[in-house]
Amino acid sequence: MSDVIDRAREEFFAEAQEIIEGLGRDVLGLDDARKRGSQDPELVNDVFRAVHTLKGLAALFGALRLAALTHELEEILDELRLGRRPLDDRALNLLFQATDICGRLLQAERDGDESPFPELTEFLATLRGDVAKGVASGSGVAPFDLDPGVLAVLTEYEEHRLRTNVESGLSLYRLRVRFELTTIDESLERLKSNAKPYGEIITYLPTGGGDDIDRIELDILLASKESLEVLVDVLGSVGADIEPVPRVGGKRPSQRPRPRVAPAPVALSRATSHPGPLGAPPELSRSASLRSVSQTVRVDIRKLDLLMNVVGELGIVRSGLERLDERLRLGGSLREIRADLVRLERSFERHLEAMQQGILEVRMVPLGQVFERLARVARQLSREADKDVHLVVTGAETEVDKLIVEELSDPLMHMMRNAIDHGIETSSERLAVGKPEVGTIALNAFQKGNHVVIELEDDGRGIDTEKLVMAALARGAIGADEVRSTSRKDILNLIFLPGVSTRKDVTEVSGRGVGMDIVKTNIGRLGGIIDIQSELGIGTKLSVTLPITLAIIRALVVEVAGRSFAIPLTNVQEAVVMPAGGVHVIDDRETISLRGSTLRIARLATLFDLRTPDEAAPAREYVVVAEAGQNRLGLVVDRLIGGQDVVIKAFGPSLRNVRGFAGAADLGDQRLGLVVDTLALLDEMSAGRARSAQDTSPRV
Amino acid sequence: MSEESSRPPGQTRAIAPFATRATSRTRVEGRGTVTEYLAFRLGTDAFGAPVAMIREILKPPPMTHVPRAPRHVLGIVSVRGLVVTVFDLRRLMRLAEPPLTSRARILLVGNNEETLGLMVDEVLEVHRLPEGDIERASVVVGSDVSEAVSGIARPREDRDEVLVLLDLRVLLR
Numbered sequence: 044m045s046d047v048i049d050r051a052r053e054e055f056f057a058e059a060q061e062i063i064e065g066l067g068r069d070v071l072g073l074d075d076a077r078k079r080g081s082q083d084p085e086l087v088n089d090v091f092r093a094v095h096t097l098k099g100l101a102a103l104f105g106a107l108r109l110a111a112l113t114h115e116l117e118e119i120l121d122e123l124r125l126g127r128r129p130l131d132d133r134a135l136n137l138l139f140q141a142t143d144i145c146g147r148l149l150q151a152e153r154d155g156d157e158s159p160f161p162e163l164t165e166f167l168a169t170l171r172g173d174v175a176k177g178v179a180s181g182s183g184v185a186p187f188d189l190d191p192g193v194l195a196v197l198t199e200y201e202e203h204r205l206r207t208n209v210e211s212g213l214s215l216y217r218l219r220v221r222f223e224l225t226t227i228d229e230s231l232e233r234l235k236s237n238a239k240p241y242g243e244i245i246t247y248l249p250t251g252g253g254d255d256i257d258r259i260e261l262d263i264l265l266a267s268k269e270s271l272e273v274l275v276d277v278l279g280s281v282g283a284d285i286e287p288v289p290r291v292g293g294k295r296p297s298q299r300p301r302p303r304v305a306p307a308p309v310a311l312s313r314a315t316s317h318p319g320p321l322g323a324p325p326e327l328s329r330s331a332s333l334r335s336v337s338q339t340v341r342v343d344i345r346k347l348d349l350l351m352n353v354v355g356e357l358g359i360v361r362s363g364l365e366r367l368d369e370r371l372r373l374g375g376s377l378r379e380i381r382a383d384l385v386r387l388e389r390s391f392e393r394h395l396e397a398m399q400q401g402i403l404e405v406r407m408v409p410l411g412q413v414f415e416r417l418a419r420v421a422r423q424l425s426r427e428a429d430k431d432v433h434l435v436v437t438g439a440e441t442e443v444d445k446l447i448v449e450e451l452s453d454p455l456m457h458m459m460r461n462a463i464d465h466g467i468e469t470s471s472e473r474l475a476v477g478k479p480e481v482g483t484i485a486l487n488a489f490q491k492g493n494h495v496v497i498e499l500e501d502d503g504r505g506i507d508t509e510k511l512v513m514a515a516l517a518r519g520a521i522g523a524d525e526v527r528s529t530s531r532k533d534i535l536n537l538i539f540l541p542g543v544s545t546r547k548d549v550t551e552v553s554g555r556g557v558g559m560d561i562v563k564t565n566i567g568r569l570g571g572i573i574d575i576q577s578e579l580g581i582g583t584k585l586s587v588t589l590p591i592t593l594a595i596i597r598a599l600v601v602e603v604a605g606r607s608f609a610i611p612l613t614n615v616q617e618a619v620v621m622p623a624g625g626v627h628v629i630d631d632r633e634t635i636s637l638r639g640s641t642l643r644i645a646r647l648a649t650l651f652d653l654r655t656p657d658e659a660a661p662a663r664e665y666v667v668v669a670e671a672g673q674n675r676l677g678l679v680v681d682r683l684i685g686g687q688d689v690v691i692k693a694f695g696p697s698l699r700n701v702r703g704f705a706g707a708a709d710l711g712d713q714r715l716g717l718v719v720d721t722l723a724l725l726d727e728m729s730a731g732r733a734r735s736a737q738d739t740s741p742r743v
Numbered sequence: 744m745s746e747e748s749s750r751p752p753g754q755t756r757a758i759a760p761f762a763t764r765a766t767s768r769t770r771v772e773g774r775g776t777v778t779e780y781l782a783f784r785l786g787t788d789a790f791g792a793p794v795a796m797i798r799e800i801l802k803p804p805p806m807t808h809v810p811r812a813p814r815h816v817l818g819i820v821s822v823r824g825l826v827v828t829v830f831d832l833r834r835l836m837r838l839a840e841p842p843l844t845s846r847a848r849i850l851l852v853g854n855n856e857e858t859l860g861l862m863v864d865e866v867l868e869v870h871r872l873p874e875g876d877i878e879r880a881s882v883v884v885g886s887d888v889s890e891a892v893s894g895i896a897r898p899r900e901d902r903d904e905v906l907v908l909l910d911l912r913v914l915l916r
Contacts, residue, residue, distance in 0.1 A: 606808070651810030694809075694819070695857035697828045701811045707819055707826045714805040715821050 055104045056153055057341055062097045063145050066090060070138045073130065082130060084204055084243070090138070091120040097145070099415060108163060109148045115170040116141050126203040140166060201246045208243060208266035215288040216242075216274060218263040225564055226699060227259065228453075234263070234283065241277055242267025264288070340445045342405050350401040356394045363387045399688070406446070407591075410488050410497070411439035413452050417459055417486065424463045431470055431481040432463055438488035443495050447589055450569050451497075454562040458499045458585050459484070461559070466503030466583055476580065478502065494613070495591055500584040506577040508534045515540070532673070535575045539563040570613070570705065572671050572722060598689045598718065599667060600710055601680040604653035607716040609689050609708055610678065614669045614721040618683055621664040635666065635677060642668065644677035645728055647719070650703070669721045676725050687711070691718050702727065775874030782867040782898070782906055783850070786838045789867060791896065791906045792850075798858070799851040800866055803829075803843075817862055822851065829860035835914060836891075852911055859915060870898040870906065877908065 069090045076083045098113035100106075119137065122128040144166055151160070209215070222230050231247075238244055245264040263283075267274060274285050364387060370380055414436050425432040443451075467473075467482035474480055485500040508531065515521050515537045521529065538559050566573050571589035590596070590613055598609035599618065625635045626644070634641050644666060648654045666677040689708035694701065702723050710716035780791035806818040806829060815834045819826050829849055833840050846865040851858055877894040891914040896906045 653810065692824075692826045694826060695828050695859070697830075697857060697859060698809060698812055698816065698819070701809060703811060704809070707807065707821075709821060709824075715807040715819055715826065717807065717809065 052104060054341070055100055055106075056149070059097060059100055059106075059109075059149050061341075062093050062100075063142065063149060066093050066097075066145070067142045069093065070135070070142055073138070074135050077130060077135065084124075084207075087120070087124050087130070091117070091124050094120055095419065096415075099419065106148070106152045108160060109145060109152065112141065112144060112148065112163060112167065115167055119170060124203075125200055126207055137170065141170075204243065205245050205264070205266070208245070213242065213266045213268050215245075216265045216267060216271070217286050217288050218265055218278065219260060219284040219286075220263065221258045221260045223258055225257070227561070228565075229696070231261075234278070237278055238265060238267075241265075241269050241274060340406060340408060346401065346405055350398065350405070353394050353398045353401060357391070357398070360387055360391045360394065363390075403444075406444050407442040408445045408448050409439060410441045410443055410448060410451075410495075413448055413455060414439045414486060414488070416452065417455055420456055421459055421463065421484065424460060425467075428463055429469070430463060430467050432467055433481050433483045435483060435485045436487075437485070441488040441490055441495055443589065443591060447569055447591075450565065451587075451589070454565045454587070455497070455499070457558060457562050459486075462499060462501040462503065462583070466501040466505075468504050472504075490591070491588075495589050497587045497589070498584060499587075500582060502582040505579040505581050505583055506535060506538065506575075507579050508577075511535075511537055535577055538575060539573070567722060567726070570611070570720075570722060596689060596691060598687055598708070600684040600687050600716070601647075601665070601667065602682040602684055603647045603651070603680050604658070606653065607684065607710050607712070607714075608647065608680070609687070609710060609716050609718045610667055610669070610721060611705065611718065612686065614671050614725075616668045616670050616675075618665055618667045621666050621679060637666075637668070637677070642666075642675060642677045643728065644679050645724065646679040648679075648681075650724070669725060671722050671725050674725045674729050676721075676728055678719070678721075678724070689716075689718065774876060777871050777873045780870045780872055780896070780906070780908060781850075782870055783848070783863040784865040784867060785833045785836060785863055786841060788838070789904065789906050790832075790836075790863075791870065791872075791908045792852075792911050794869060796852050796911050797850050798853060801849040801851060801860070803847055803849050803862070820849070820860060822858075822860075825858065827851065827858055827860045829862055830915075832861045832863055832914075852915070861911075870896070872896050872898065872906075872908075 069086055072083065072086050073090070076086065094113050094116050098110055098117060101109035101113060116138075119128075119134070123130055123134060128134065144163060148160065148163065151157075205215075218234075220230075220234065235244060242265050245266055248262045248264075265274070269277075271285065271287055278285060363383070367380055367383055367387070418434055418436065421432060421434050462484050467484070468476075468478075470480045473482065483502050485498070487496075487498045487500070489496055512521075512526055512529075512534055515534075516523060516526070518540075520537060520540050539562075540560060563573050566587055566589070569589055571587055574586045574588070575583065576586075577583040597612045599612055599615055600607055600609050602608075619637065622635055622637075627634050627636070627641075629641075633644050633646075635644055636642070646660075648660065654660070661681050665680050665683050667680060667683075669676050669678060687710065689710065691706045691708050693706045694704070703720055705718045705720040705723075707715040708718050779794040781794050781797055782789050782791045784790070801820075801822065804820045804822070806820050808818045809816060809828075812818075812828075815830050817829045817831045819828055821827070831840070841864070843862070843864065847862060848866045849860040849862055850866075851860055853859070877896050879894055891910050892907055893910040893913075894908045896908060897904060898906050
């Protein structure tokens with residue numbers, strides 16, 4: 044037990060050290076920028092976040108003096124961030140001094156030195172004095188012809204940025220861009236990086252326009268000193284439609300923009316002072332800050348030592364091989380040499396396995412890092428939404444591949460936002476229905492076999508399935524004739540359909556589901572699945588099931604029409620010989636019976652169009668039974684080749700829209716083999732239920 | 744700092760004679776900036792693309808067909824461990840598609856997101872073309888790809904050869 048605490052403490056020091064170092068760099072950056080007469084609001088945000096994290100860490104590990112200092116600092120930084128106080132010499136000096144003291148406090152903490160720190164007391168006094176003097180800013184509305192609906196949904200911070208940019212005489216542009224839902228993350232990042240050198244993006248608002256359920260249209264407010272022509276030149280390539288936003292009293296507009304900058308009535312009618320219910324994409328993009336920027340993993344040196352040892356062992360195997368070669372050349376007994384070769388091979392295999400295991404461990408990080416950030420978001424959101432929420436976290440020590448942890452931040456953050464905005468009721472509503480005044484959100488993580496399960500459960504109002512069905516009907520997501528035959532579980536899953544979930548009618552009646560389709564897409568990309576349970580009036584539970592690692596997976600290699608495919612074993616239950624003459628067609632779907640239960644089958648050759656009509660399938664086929672959640676599917680293949688560890692490599696962006704494959708892997712015969720995305724196929728098959736047959740063909 | 748020196752060694756034989764040049768752009772008196780173009784054959788016609796755009800020329804490694812991929816995707820190959828999508832340039836340009844021979848090569852080019860492979864029937868040679876010798880193309884090939892044609896050149900004065908110059912950036916957009 045004390046070992047665990049020691050390890051945690053060690054991590055605290057490492058992380059705190061990293062933060063303080065970063066802090067130093069950022070403050071220098073601020074100073075540089077100021078000397079050049081510019082300022083970088085992102086950097087101020089970075090500093091704010093760093094100090095905030097440091098504060099949380101310090102408090103958690105009982106470094107009280109550090110916690111006290113960072114707490115005061117945070118106040119100052121919040122003022123700076125919101126523009127309530129100028130970033131002047133005095134402010135910068137304070138920041139420099141603070142960084143310095145933080146470093147020394149951490150050192151003292153580490154050495155267990157508890158002697159008084161007069162400098163700190165003095166510094167804190169200065170800080171407090173400064174905060175008290177903080178200047179409140181006027182809340183002048185930007186002199187631009189912006190729709191009041193837009194102004195109403197800007198956060199205080201965004202409003203401040205808008206004001207600052209306007210004050211420095213920049214022009215405001217509205218970019219209207221349509222994004223594919225599936226690629227919105229990358230597209231938005233690209234747009235942001237293209238736009239960054241030319242101006243500052245103030246906010247993103249979904250327009251609610253466009254009737255294509257696979258796309259979403261965003262209005263982006265960009266402040267820039269460049270002319271319209273320059274921006275069209277730079278941003279035209281991403282398909283942005285750019286218009287200047289005229290100043291009030293309008294000298295500027297050379298062309299008449301469309302009357303409103305406007306989120307569609309959807310957003311207008313729900314306009315509030317916080318960004319919560321705006322819809323998925325802006326959340327996801329804003330929450331970019333939730334991801335840690337670093338691509339690095341902090342590794343316990345002992346793990347590396349272990350790996351180093353394995354490498355040493357492998358060296359011994361190599362010299363063993365050399366000796367064998369020598370003996371062969373000298374004409375030793377083949378029998379003996381063979382026996383030694385077998386021994387060496389075994390040893391090699393063992394070490395390779397150890398190495399694989401070691402590297403996987405290096406990639407593992409505790410979910411706690413994300414959970415901590417989530418807790419912070421939860422606190423902030425509940426304050427913004429004026430709801431009392433109690434967050435209970437368990438299983439933060441569960442370890443997951445670093446890559447997965449990073450990709451998880453955004454979906455989890457989104458789920459949290461939904462739970463607070465739409466799940467938990469206000470205190471008065473809760474009291475009225477006899478619930479405790481304070482809402483509870485439970486965030487649990489635990490390992491289950493080769494998977495990690497993360498649950499987010501709230502005791503809020505739950506989802507009204509009847510209204511959800513009505514909304515889905517209105518959207519045409521399901522047909523009237525299907526309603527009665529659709530199970531409760533399938534109805535709840537409607538929340539994940541795009542076009543149902545992002546529309547106002549559902550989000551209002553169901554009280555949930557904003558952008559859940561994007562959440563599902565992101566989780567699916569990680570090879571995970573998301574399940575929902577909800578009781579009206581009682582609460583909602585979302586469970587995300589993820590593989591522990593993406594890097595190396597165990598796969599079953601199969602052959603279809605002379606080509607090799609790898610099927611990840613995580614979702615494979617078993618592989619059986621296709622029963623002769625045992626295929627029954629039920630309702631246009633092929634099924635077989637397997638030990639008394641009916642199993643739907645899909646032929647990979649047909650699914651991937653691998654055989655010409657006159658090519659016959661082999662006489663004996665095999666069925667690989669895949670399962671995810673409640674769905675089961677038998678994949679019919681020609682031949683089973685065997686189990687193999689494979690390293691999945693993602694396709695490039697040019698093939699991103701190709702569904703059904705998780706990527707490619709080297710299967711050992713020079714040629715790349717394709718890794719089947721079992722979850723996508725399962726999805727595709729069950730989605731076929733709701734759609735017409737033609738719809739399931741690939742859209743490319 | 745030259746384009747050539749940043750290219751990995753080997754597999755660049757077709758451009759090797761120029762590898763010693765410090766830059767692929769020089770000025771020729773009166774006729775404008777000179778750019779080096781790699782000439783290659785697609786079907787029966789010769790095309791050119793700026794040498795600076797091409798990272799590497801490969802003999803086609805074993806290719807893996809990707810079901811459900813767009814029609815112009817021939818498949819994927821592994822280039823030093825990286826998965827590279829290979830496009831059929833002839834199909835992108837709506838040209839005839841005779842079977843590939845042993846002369847077929849893959850040009851590796853990078854658009855801003857990924858490295859792509861472009862299959863061509865044969866790599867010919869490198870031409871140094873001054874700007875003044877390049878005619879602006881109005882409509883040369885099919886109307887929907889003509890945007891990708893940046894110009895027409897006649898690299899040899901003694902022969903009536905036409906080189907269609909491609910803007911790969913437009914083509915791969």
